[in-house]
Amino acid sequence: MSFGLYLHFPFCRSKCRYCDFFSLTDAVPHEAYARAIERECRLREPSWRGRLAQSLYLGGGTPTLWDVSALRRAMDELRARLPFAPAAEWTIEANPGTVDAPLLAACRSAGFNRLSIGVQSFDDAILSSLGRVHSAQQAIEATAAAREAGFESLSLDLIHGLPGQTLEGALADLDMALSLGPDHLSLYELMVDHLESETPLSRDVASGAVRLPDEDEVFEMGRALACRAAQAGLTRYEISNFARAGHDSRHNQLYWTGGEYLGLGCGAVGFALDDPGDPARGGRRWQNARDMGRYLSALKRGELPETSSERLDGKTLFEEFVMLGLRQCAGVDLAEACARFQVSRCRREAIQARALPLVQEGLLQSDGTRILATRAGLDLHTSIALRLLG
Secondary structure, three states: OOEEEEEEEOEOOOOOOOOOOOOEOOOOOHHHHHHHHHHHHHHHHHHHOOOOEEEEEEEEOOHHHOOHHHHHHHHHHHHHHOOEEEEEEEEEEEOHHHOOHHHHHHHHHOOOOEEEEEEEOOOHHHHHHHOOOOOHHHHHHHHHHHHHHOOOEEEEEEEEOOOOOOHHHHHHHHHHHHHOOOOEEEEEEOOOOOOOOOOHHHHHHHHOOOOOOOHHHHHHHHHHHHHHHHHOOOEEEEOOEEEOOOOOOHHHHHHHOOOOEEEEOOOOEEEEEOOOOOHHHOEEEEEEOOOHHHHHHHHHOOOOOEEEEEEEOHHHHHHHHHHHHOOEOOOEEHHHHHHHOOOOHHHHHHHHHHHHHHHHOOOEEEEOOEEEEOHHHHOOHHHHHHHHHO
């Protein structure tokens, strides 16, 4: 079975005020980090030997801060150790304020065929309030440079529900993004609650120093943006993701469909099944050290840099599969999922029974054994999944 490779580059020029992802603003140890990735790849390669990687995703942080020579070195090692499918998707994330035409051309020649640009907004005042290190003009120029460099697939990220943003402003951001001809759009709602860690923005919102659009306004923004994206020819295939035909993010779909992924790098997370042919037997999810010194030191000693490891049984994996499946517009084939995870007939029938009132409420559709969230249901997918699973 195929798998995906996630490589984490945790360094940023500065921390955005809304970001709760693991990132560092220290000086980048370019060559040392490349050597560490090589060492980790060598240690993990035996467990993945004989299998094809269908995708590589270099995320962050800001991967485009990595020195090109160090980046190439790490990518060459990955190719040497891990065979990739001939048409594998290679994605690199980019901040518009850290790229130019030569850098993007170098990334393309290093093997990346998909670029994900974190635009977030085309309003310079909002970008400044978020602590972003780029301007709207730089985002426009980065998009043009990406096309010139020959990237086969271009994705743009936008956030709505931002401080001071109106519905008209959110739509103006989307219209500008659409005018640049992206193949893929991620339209995220700003989150300030239930974060992994407190952020400067979440503190300001809690104290009343910053006001966000209210829930109804944000809901209307999400609805309007989805409609506008569809009118422009991008198909919604997941709650926050829209793409032209053939440009769905293959790597992200691994996460949403219970696929395996090898995580490399400081703070990276990975997941492997005990038996790729039988997910009912369970699997393991691990996380690497989120301290750079600890990560580098472990690898220098020839040790894996993991700081946590979690065993997941078949029941847990099935429940995750259903919850993530309901994020996707295609939904979940319940019969297939139950067979895959060896779920009892009794439990399958119980889930089907719980689906009936959700269908009547207009939150789910049922197409034979497949269940999928309606347009209204996508906004409530977590609560729907919890009701289904009991």
